[in-house]
Amino acid sequence: MKYTNLERNWVMYDVGNSALVLLNTSVVPIYFDAINTAANSAELVTAWANAQTVASLVVALLMPILGSLADFAGNKIKFFLGFFLTGLVLCLAQAIPMGAMPFLVVYVLCTIGLNSSMTFYDAMLPDVTTDERMDSVSSSGYAWGYVGSCVPFIVCIALIMLGPSMLGLDMMFATRMSFIITGVWWLLFTIPLLRTYKQRYAKELAPGETMASTVANTFRGLVATMRRIARDKALLIFMIAFFFYIDGVHTVISMATTYGTSLGIDSTQLILALLVTQFVAFPSAIAYGRLAGRFGTLRMIIIAVAAYVAIVLFAAFFLKEAFEFWILAILVGMFQGGIQALSRSYFGKLIPKEHANEYYGFFDIFGRYASVMGTLLVSVVTSLTGDPSLGVLSIGVLLVVGFVMLAKLSRMRGIA
Structure with a gap:
């Protein structure tokens, strides 16, 4: 499929932000472990889970309110830019030498900026493409994000692993430089979207209404949106399943x-x-977008959820050595991009376009509160049992509930 200039620039932002997401899920926990030498394995998992929980909770609280304001003409790009710059500055700030707890605070704030910008980015999808092209464009965002993020990541890993022996760099210094490299990459792939994005669907201020009065009316608007969601049975079931x-x-x-x-x-x-x-996820996400066009978006989401149940069981019962972790990484790559991309596009097809940011704010609150619940569940179970494997296993319960709700939605919409 040939993309328009705006669709391509929208996809490029995924290439930029995915570099930081990859760094956060790989290098940052190891770096945190290195500067937090006093913690044992259970304490490490608990501290990291708590940090993820706080970051997710803040985003979940902010997004419905800010999303409602962002739906007014011209506001979406302003909110996006504000959170992007916040995340970028704090990404670069992580390169400053500091102790474990100050680093964790900066990391949490950076994550809030990153994830908030991605909420507004998701809400841009109805503005940049059509319903018919939405699955493919959304999947391409994740796919190119996976493969594109590998470029700065490989540079960072090469610097960390080879810098001490070939360049005489201290490994910790080389690790901190990875934040600079990733931040610059994120910036470069954001500029095209900032230059070309135009908000097509927007709410307009009522006669005599100002943004100040709109802020006061935002909470009433959120209540009205929740009522609209509650009346739309298909949308409500999907959001509960997504949660x-x-x-x-x-x-x-x-x-x-x-x-x-x-x-x-x-x-x-x-x-x-x-x-x-990342490399497995690239073709898998593209394939998922195409398979959705052939077999249906909802059916492909259900398949991915079932696969994740199997992945969690594998991680809890069989993951002991590096070889098993490689198997886990390949399995995650096969389904990770597909389930995220199709969830984003399927939701975009169900909602009114002029309220996209407001609805995506609720989409995000469901996603972020789910993240709060998941990481908190891992933290609590691991703390109580001292066994990280049991913490991972507890996630399976939530996946099964999501699968059951999706199956209910599938029956309701007449999908075999």
Whole structure:
């Protein structure tokens, strides 16, 4: 499929932000472990899960309110830019030498900026393409994000692994430089979208209404939106299902490296395995977009959720050595991009376009609160049992609930 200039620039932002997402799920937990030498394996998993929980909770609280304001003409790009710049500055700030807790605070704030910008980015999808092209464009965003993010990641890994021996660099210094490299990459692939994006669908201010009065009316508008969602049975069931199943996806992504570290798997093996995930995810996400056109978006989401149930069971019962982690990385790569991309596009088809940001704010609150629940569940179970494997296993319950709700939606819409 040939993309328009705006569709291509929208996809390019995924190439930019995915570099930071990849760094956050691979290098950052290992770096945090290195500067937090006092913690044992269970404490490490708990601290990292708590950080993810806080970041997700803040975004979940902010997005419905800010999303409602962003739906007014010209506001979406302003909110997007504000959070992007916040995340970028704090990404670069992580290169400053600091202790474990100050670093964790900066990381959480950076993650808030990143994830908030991605909410507004998701809400741009109805503006940049049509319903018929939405699955393919959304899947391409994730696909090119996976493969494109590997470019700065490989540079960073080469600097970390080879810098000490070939360039005489301290490994910790080389790791901190990875934040600079990733931040610059993120910036370069954001500029085209900032230059070309135009908000097609927007709410207009009522006669005599100002933005100040609009802020006061925002909460009433959110209540009205919740009522509209509650009346739309298909949308409501999908959002409840999404709340549960995306928890497994986000938690597996955010906790994989930390979990592997707690099992004593070598950091080099962890990083290389996650790099393989990116390469596997590229063709898999593209394939998922095409398969959705042939077999239906909802059916392909259900298949991916079932696959994630199997992935969690594998991680909990069989993941002990580096070889098993490589298997896990390949399995995640096969389904990760597809389930995220099709969830985003399927939701975009169900909602009114002029309220896209407001609805995507609720989409995000469901996704982020699910992340809060998932990481918190891992943290609590791991703390109580001292066994990270049981914490991972607990995620399976949420995935099964999501699968059951999707099956109900499928029957309701007459999909075999």
